[in-house]
Amino acid sequence: MRPVARIAVLLLAAVSGTLRADTTVVQEPHYGEVLFHFYLGQPFEAITRIEAGRMAGHIEIHDEESELLLGGMLLDWGQHREAARIFATLLERTRSPEVRDRAWLELARLSWQRGALAQAQTALARIGDALPRGREAERQMLEAQLLMALGQYGQASERLARWDGPADWRAYAHYNQGVALIRQGRFDEGVQTLDRLGGRTGRTPELRALADRANVALGFSLLEYGRPAEARAALERVRLHGPHASEALLGFGWAESAMGRHRESLTPWLTLRERDLLDPAVQESLLAVPHAFASLSAYGQAAEAYIDAIDTLETELGRIETAITAIRDGAMVPALLAMDDRDQLGWHWQLDALPDRLETRYLAEVIATHEFQEGLKNARDLAFVRGVLQDWAGSLGAFADMVTTQQLAWQSRAPRAEALMARSDVAGLQDRSEKLSAALIRAAAERDTLALARRDELQQLAELDEVALRLRPLDPADPEVAELAVRERVLRGVLLWQLNAEFPARHWQHTRELRDLQPVLAEMAAREARIEALREGAEARFEDQARRIAALGPRVAGLLMQVDAASVRQRTHLENLAVDSLERQASRLRSHQVQARFALARIYDRAAAGEVAATGSGASP
Amino acid sequence: MIPVFFSRRSRDEPTVTRGCRTAGGLAIVACWVMTSLAVAEEFAAIDRDVESLKQEVLALNRDLFLLEEELLFPANTQVAVFVSMDVGEFFALDAVSLRLNGREVANYLYTEREVEALLRGGVHRLYMGNVRSGDHELVAVFTGIGPHGREYRRGAELTFSKGIGPKYVELRISDVERRLQPEFVVRKWE
Known part of the structure; x- marks a missing residue:
């Protein structure tokens, strides 16, 4: 596996890779779950949960935040139209200045990604002053990039000079600032900026690679401006084993050559010539070396080196032809995708290493282009969604079985539920409770102590009534009868006094018991209603689920077919791009061959004319 | 030339x-x-x-x-348990185990990346299952590294009543500045 020297993802990657959920206090666990998957780099899971959570009414408090997050994730997954729709809707309905500014920033990012620079500028211009600090830095960086893309390097460099963003981005900002200054003709200022950056050691491999890159850019710029000594100093700082070493070696040789130090120019070029011929710098060294020999009047060695170069280039051309055939046979895309962790779609995925196979070893050039990377992302996304669809296709049968099982289980329980519901009379109980309440109120109003008498007391009263009734026909003068009548009145009096004395306490007790009964009755009524609803809705729910499963099956199958068709188209397109690139490389190699043959012929012509000895004469390096 | x-x-x-x-x-x-x-x-x-x-x-x-x-997980039986964290200065989470009505239903070991996601505001759905309506007992045991770099193990429990709708429970780990200790709070959501 060989690393692809990825150059200058630079600020664009920094900016496009900054989508994040701004710090927030999570007030709904389902939104927190979305964030969890988002932070784990599982955007597909996060998108699904946002959409499902919103449909199920689980995400309401974080409505606008979730919209912004969803739009951003969709944008990064290449869903430009849907993302644009979300941001536009959000702008229409939000009252929050921060949400509005963030939506405009996302729209600017969207337009930038689609190459609609004017729209991106318009969107940026709509942003107010409510962006969080990190987002403000992102806005400024995007603005600077836009200005550079529009060729307004002066304004871009001004913006970058004022830029106050995260420390990690600053080095990239300085790089772009140096480039912008040179492009607008402020050469010395640009050189100073790149020189400062190139002189840093860098804390991380990325920053060290950026310093190398700055030195290479600086070196070649100085060479073009006829300042080879300074160019040499800049190129000398590039690490020999870094991703820019080959370019630096080539430039270093040209700096020496430009100062007339042809012998010294051979050292980097001969080193370079031993490297992998896939690198254009190495290819150029095949011709640079004999050029140096010729400049040293070592025509014999120059001729040998040209012959070697012609042979080497011929061999390489043969390999390219074989690679083109292998690509046409469809081996390339599967080999590239095999390098990928397909568990998640990871929106910022870029292939940064090439499999060491014939059909892929010449792809370094094309793989670094936006179009190829985007196409590869599409191919990868299609492979991912294909996997998702296949999983669902397998699950649908199980879903149908589940519905059937649940329906059968319900049907077996339904008669018991029916019988239970038939026996249940919560409404009757509530009615009785209400009647009792009314009776209590009446008893209190009329001081009806008998209304609150216990059963035994009523029995006693009834017995006293019976005694009184039986005493009535007897002779009251009879002492025995008189005594019984007195005892009857005393007992009645005691009983009535007792009822009267206990009436308030009894009334309070009954009232409280009835009050305590109310929630129990309400819960019973609610439970009865729920059971009734479940009973009534069960069959409808099973039918609805069965209908949904039946409808989803063809949708899954249809989409699988579409995904397969799109994958073929995408793969063919990628193969075309790759073959074009390889043909360009072949063309460049053929051009080098022509130059080598021409230079060789010139040496032979001179030798024939007696100007030089064809071999073995002249200075040697 | x-x-x-x-x-x-x-x-x-x-x-x-x-x-x-x-x-x-x-x-x-x-x-x-x-x-x-x-x-x-x-x-x-x-x-x-x-x-x-x-x-x-x-x-x-x-x-x-x-x-x-x-x-x-039909709504009338659904119960979900979530884990969340705030600053995490006094407690570095390693794992959470969960018992529902005395039965272990989840035992989750967190990766560094997952802890980072929790600290940034993410909420992890630790468990989703089905229970009957009525009262249930939930016991969560958190293990990790507590104050002064020592192994730390703490439990939190909750009795909740399951009604007809889905039940959501959040296990929240937060720092208590004044006590320089982590706090484990169980919170019910409807």
Whole structure:
């Protein structure tokens, strides 16, 4: 596996890779779950949960935040139209200045990604002053990039000079600032900026690679401006084993050559010539070396080196032809995708290493282009969604079985539920409770102590009534009868006094018991209603689920077919791009061959004319 | 003499695009590789198709996700337990085990990345299952590294009543500054 020297993802990657959920206090666990998957780099899971959570009414408090997050994730997954729709809707309905500014920033990012620079500028211009600090830095960086893309390097460099963003981005900002200054003709200022950056050691491999890159850019710029000594100093700082070493070696040789130090120019070029011929710098060294020999009047060695170069280039051309055939046979895309962790779609995925196979070893050039990377992302996304669809296709049968099982289980329980519901009379109980309440109120109003008498007391009263009734026909003068009548009145009096004395306490007790009964009755009524609803809705729910499963099956199958068709188209397109690139490389190699043959012929012509000895004469390096 | 193969590095030549490489020279991130119009149109057409296809897949995936949850965890029996964290200065989470009505239903070991996601505001759904309506007892045991770098193990329990609707429980780990201790709070959501 060989690393692809990825150059200058630079600020664009920094900016496009900054989508994040701004710090927030999570007030709904389902939104927190979305964030969890988002932070784990599982955007597909996060998108699904946002959409499902919103449909199920689980995400309401974080409505606008979730919209912004969803739009951003969709944008990064290449869903430009849907993302644009979300941001536009959000702008229409939000009252929050921060949400509005963030939506405009996302729209600017969207337009930038689609190459609609004017729209991106318009969107940026709509942003107010409510962006969080990190987002403000992102806005400024995007603005600077836009200005550079529009060729307004002066304004871009001004913006970058004022830029106050995260420390990690600053080095990239300085790089772009140096480039912008040179492009607008402020050469010395640009050189100073790149020189400062190139002189840093860098804390991380990325920053060290950026310093190398700055030195290479600086070196070649100085060479073009006829300042080879300074160019040499800049190129000398590039690490020999870094991703820019080959370019630096080539430039270093040209700096020496430009100062007339042809012998010294051979050292980097001969080193370079031993490297992998896939690198254009190495290819150029095949011709640079004999050029140096010729400049040293070592025509014999120059001729040998040209012959070697012609042979080497011929061999390489043969390999390219074989690679083109292998690509046409469809081996390339599967080999590239095999390098990928397909568990998640990871929106910022870029292939940064090439499999060491014939059909892929010449792809370094094309793989670094936006179009190829985007196409590869599409191919990868299609492979991912294909996997998702296949999983669902397998699950649908199980879903149908589940519905059937649940329906059968319900049907077996339904008669018991029916019988239970038939026996249940919560409404009757509530009615009785209400009647009792009314009776209590009446008893209190009329001081009806008998209304609150216990059963035994009523029995006693009834017995006293019976005694009184039986005493009535007897002779009251009879002492025995008189005594019984007195005892009857005393007992009645005691009983009535007792009822009267206990009436308030009894009334309070009954009232409280009835009050305590109310929630129990309400819960019973609610439970009865729920059971009734479940009973009534069960069959409808099973039918609805069965209908949904039946409808989803063809949708899954249809989409699988579409995904397969799109994958073929995408793969063919990628193969075309790759073959074009390889043909360009072949063309460049053929051009080098022509130059080598021409230079060789010139040496032979001179030798024939007696100007030089064809071999073995002249200075040697 | 400037050789021909060097002179093609014109200053006006586009050098670097988004993620593209050149053999040196100045680089501007914002420029795009020059491609032929026909190829670009083909790319745009495929891109549009793929975009539309992915949108359909997202909608389908959402519908299937909802259906699956509805079938596996019907609302009248559904219970979900979430884990969340705030600062995490006094407690570095390693694992959470969960017992529901005395039965272990989850035992989850967190990766560094997952802890980071929790600290940034993410909420992890630790468990989702089905219970009957009525009262239930939930016991969570958190293990990790507590104050002063010592192993730390703490439990939290909750009795909750399951009604007809889904029940959500959040296990929240937060720092108590004044006590320099972590706090484990169980919170019910409806």
